[in-house]
Amino acid sequence: KSGAKLVADPENPRDIDVPFFRQPDRIANIGFYYQGARLSARIAYNYQTNSIREISDTPDFDIYQGSRNQLDFQINYKITENYRLYANWQDINDAPTIETFGDDTNRIRRGLLYGSNVRVGVKFIF
Numbered sequence: 001k002s003g004a005k006l007v008a009d010p011e012n013p014r015d016i017d018v019p020f021f022r023q024p025d026r027i028a029n030i031g032f033y034y035q036g037a038r039l040s041a042r043i044a045y046n047y048q049t050n051s052i053r054e055i056s057d058t059p060d061f062d063i064y065q066g067s068r069n070q071l072d073f074q075i076n077y078k079i080t081e082n083y084r085l086y087a088n089w090q091d092i093n094d095a096p097t098i099e100t101f102g103d104d105t106n107r108i109r110r111g112l113l114y115g116s117n118v119r120v121g122v123k124f125i126f
Contacts (some may be wrong), residue, residue, distance in 0.1 A: 066098035
């Protein structure tokens, strides 16, 4: 848990404690990994609560980034000592990033959807 104190400005009477910038109150990660002689695989989940991104003159116009869930998966298969097949799928659940004015989820500033990312290929190790 962290925080910051806004310094009083004669023209801005705001002098309060706010959460530390870009720092969610809660972050959770969990992952499962398997490694065998030829096959390795990993699945990982990440969760973050909302966080303040920008401070305005009033709390109603502070900018918050909403909470986010992300699920990733990767797999590798060893064909020979020098060749491996791999697949990596990031953000399986295609989680959007939502920014709001204030801590009110109904006052959306913008929504960003980066999309899922899949990479498949062959690795050569020399």
